[in-house]
Amino acid sequence: xxxxxxxxxxxxxxRGSANPVGQAEAPANIALCKYWGKRxxxxxxxxxxxxxxxxxxxxxxxxxxxxxxxxxIFLSGxxxxxxxxxxxxxxxxxxxxxxxxxxxxxxxxxSVPVAAGLASSASGFAATVKALDxxxxxxxxxxxxxxxxxxxxxxxxxxxxxGFVEWHVGEREDGMDSYAEPLELQWPEIRLGWILVSTxxxxxxxxxAMRRTRESSPLYQSWPAQVAxxxxxxxxxxSLRDFTRLGETVEANALAMHATMMAAQPAILYWLPDTVAxxxxxxxxxxxxxxxYATMDAGPNVKILYQARDQDRVVERFPQISFLCG
Ligand code: 2P0
Numbered sequence: 001x002x003x004x005x006x007x008x009x010x011x012x013x014x015r016g017s018a019n020p021v022g023q024a025e026a027p028a029n030i031a032l033c034k035y036w037g038k039r040x041x042x043x044x045x046x047x048x049x050x051x052x053x054x055x056x057x058x059x060x061x062x063x064x065x066x067x068x069x070x071x072x073i074f075l076s077g078x079x080x081x082x083x084x085x086x087x088x089x090x091x092x093x094x095x096x097x098x099x100x101x102x103x104x105x106x107x108x109x110x111s112v113p114v115a116a117g118l119a120s121s122a123s124g125f126a127a128t129v130k131a132l133d134x135x136x137x138x139x140x141x142x143x144x145x146x147x148x149x150x151x152x153x154x155x156x157x158x159x160x161x162x163g164f165v166e167w168h169v170g171e172r173e174d175g176m177d178s179y180a181e182p183l184e185l186q187w188p189e190i191r192l193g194w195i196l197v198s199t200x201x202x203x204x205x206x207x208x209a210m211r212r213t214r215e216s217s218p219l220y221q222s223w224p225a226q227v228a229x230x231x232x233x234x235x236x237x238x239s240l241r242d243f244t245r246l247g248e249t250v251e252a253n254a255l256a257m258h259a260t261m262m263a264a265q266p267a268i269l270y271w272l273p274d275t276v277a278x279x280x281x282x283x284x285x286x287x288x289x290x291x292x293y294a295t296m297d298a299g300p301n302v303k304i305l306y307q308a309r310d311q312d313r314v315v316e317r318f319p320q321i322s323f324l325c326g
Contacts, residue, residue, distance in 0.1 A: 001042070014136075014140070016136045016137025017137045018135065019135055021135065022133065022134030024128075024131040025061045027054045028159065030303055031052045033050050033051040033230050033253050037214045038210060046169055049168055050166070052155070058112055058113075059112065060108055060110045060120070062107070062124070062130075069103060070103040071103045072105045073086070073091070076108075118194075122158065124152075124156070126157075130160075143181075146158075157180045163182050167179070168180070185238055191311065192305055192325035193318070195302045197300045198300045209268045212264045219259055220260045227253070250293055250305055254295040254297075270299050282302070285314075291307065
């Protein structure tokens with residue numbers, strides 16, 4: 001099954017009234033239980049479920065209109081060449097929605113700190129699909145938008161909602177049961193910050209890294225069972241507001257994901273010496289009574305999870321922190 005088949009199925013019978021412009025915003029998200037590995041690369045169908053926290057104040061804003069002479073893609077006001085990787089990836093995604101040979105003018109502003117290793121593709125594709133929905137007046141529901149966003153980038157399906165969000169793994173071949181939904185709970189005292197280790201471009205993209213891990217890492221065999229356990233633990237910790245249980249599981253999940261990558265051949269080692277130094281700093285802080293935990297994505301930078309009441313002590317120990325949430 002192709003992406004275009006899924007789009008056709010979702011848009012069947014939707015004849016909205018097209019508007020001159022569609023505009024939308026979508027937030028970034030950080031996984032507390034990670035998505036790592038696809039069972040279907042064409043449709044970005046995952047091997048496991050995952051769970052994220054949305055960053056309400058960080059994200060993308062996208063405006064789309066139709067134009068006659070090919071696509072024109074602007075990122076933060078700057079027109080990109082058509083062979084720019086971002087422009088190219090976006091144009092291939094837009095191909096799924098063209099009704100004739102029209103082009104699109106897309107203007108995207110992103111407040112996602114690129115160096116943070118926050119998948120900017122998550123908020124970018126979520127904003128794009130919402131902007132298309134506004135442009136064509138389809139009035140799709142959140143579940144359908146989540147599925148369409150996933151076709152652009154897996155983690156984008158979680159960027160349709162605020163708060164804690166679960167992406168259900170699903171089991172269907174067409175992926176119609178693999179979408180994200182918000183959890184019915186709030187925990188406003190949770191804070192996330194990030195510690196910059198490096199702004200260098202990552203050596204291996206997450207798509208390739210996931211593929212190599214799945215195909216060659218002996219440790220990947222244990223990953224689905226670990227996610228099943230961690231997901232249950234994290235959901236229990238969230239509903240009981242047990243921060244220690246939450247933090248311990250979140251940190252263990254991220255480190256286990258990196259362990260699967262390090263055991264791939266060739267190894268995928270996103271960590272730099274300062275990554276390890278920050279992880280030790282986090283453990284030291286805990287030994288001295290500050291309840292703080294680390295998580296990491298496909299890069300060398302470290303995100304830290306703590307509670308609002310520990311804000312001053314966290315800032316004192318991590319003066320280089322930038323705030324992502326709260
Ligand atoms: C996540 N990451 O759950 C995991 C943890 C990075 C590490 O989702 O290939 O940009 O577009 O589906 O979503 C980053 O990968 O990958 C990611 P594609 P995506 O947030």
